[in-house]
Amino acid sequence: MRDNLPERMEHGGRVRWHRTREQGRLLDFSANVNPYPPEIPWNPDPSALYDYPDDRYEALKEEIGRAFGRGTDEIAVGNGSVELIRAFCSAVLGRGDAACIVPPTFAEYEMAVRLAGARCTPKEAGAAVRFLCNPNNPTGRLCSREEVLRLLSGTAARGSYLFLDEAFIELADPRQSVVDVRHENLFLLRSLTKSFAVPGIRFGYAFGTPELIARVETVRLPWTVNTFAEAFAIEAFRHYDLLRASRERIAREREWLSAGLESLCLTYEPPSANYILIEIPLPAELLVERLLSRGILVRDCRSFGLPCHIRVAVRTREENRQLIEALEACLP
Structure with a gap:
């Protein structure tokens, strides 16, 4: 115990x-x-409850991929962003590892790191992962795209991951996002439910290299995105420009x-x-x-x-x- x-x-x-x-x-x-x-024309079909969700979420990932120009093998989905934070930490961190978290910021980063058996530090040197919330919660500080890319370059040079949480960037300034950047040291997290004001359905998604996404998807519990959440998310991404x-x-x-x-x-x-x-x-x-x-x-x-x-x-x-x-x- x-x-x-x-x-x-x-x-x-x-x-x-x-x-x-x-x-x-x-x-x-x-x-x-x-x-x-935005108003989303979503009418959930009760009959969808009779079947298991497609745990590969292929149709959903295709819609996300179309919205962001990414392949389905570069996308992970989860029951809210917190599930993906924990899945990522379980996939890449172990006992003895350190993760750089600069407070004040979202508390679930520390929780996920510690549950993975790793420890938290405010220093980047020696850390296997550097967490960045952009814009930061709770301060609201928004790093520019150039700042984020410099940080990514530094973490990559040290052989570390940059865990970038862009949960609020759609309601801030998407021009500062690096969602179009493909890098083996980058894991980028998003949350649909904040932007579309549906926190009750719990839906988060993330981008990374196919190799990293495969590891995260292996750790993630099966069927965590229910069929109603999946149906809403598909429709929301079709109206993403709103x-x-x-x-x-x-x-x-x-x-x-x-x-x-x-x-x-x-x-x-x-x-x-x-x-x-x-x-x-x-x-x-x-x-x-x-x-x-x-x-x-x-x-x-x-x-x-x-x-x-x-x-x-x-x-x-x-x-x-x-x-x-x-x-x-x-x-x-």
Whole structure:
């Protein structure tokens, strides 16, 4: 029996749990999903539940390949991005290996590394994998394409992998993506569910060389993408270009929300996607509780090692207005 398992990580998006306890309407600013998702003509066929999914997901990978100009053997799919993070770590890391993770960033990288028996370090030297979230969660910092390519060149020179998480880049600036780059030291992760605002179906996908993808697919549990999620994803990739309108509307609301935070004299990280990291003048848990009493759920960032920060999603204008009003009432 293993007695050194790490504790489960805390995440946002617990609105369903809070709703059952609070017995009221909540505005969920804790989950970073697209507030202006494209309308997808998706009508799930109940008869699809009678068969197992195609565990090779050939039709789905063909649609992804058409959207990005990649071969099906360069694509992995999973039940959310977290499954692929863990599958990748299980495939390439072992006991005694090290992975470079620079905090604050997505907590599941550390969890996956430790579950694979490896250790985490903030130093790139000697690390078998360098993790980069671009744009970063929770800070929102977006590295340019040139910065990412330089980092890839450096990791490759050391014989290491670059694990690049582009889960939010579709809602930030896709011009900075390196999804078109084929490199034996690169594993690139994406998430459909954030961009199309369907976190309930759990779907993530990734790109790498055929050899690396084969290893990840071997580690991944079979049939984890259910038939409803597969059907939605196929239709979403057929309408992938509609995300441009989402980005434009998010950018306008992000600017408005940022101005509202400035009016409250709050300091925040320069945002690039559909969320903003905010420094607050009191412990995060106190403000979270005050906002919750007003029907507003935000992300407590203590689990990122930031005890006086919250992260808020960019939502619609009226919802963002309600957030600013609630912050004004709850701040000291």
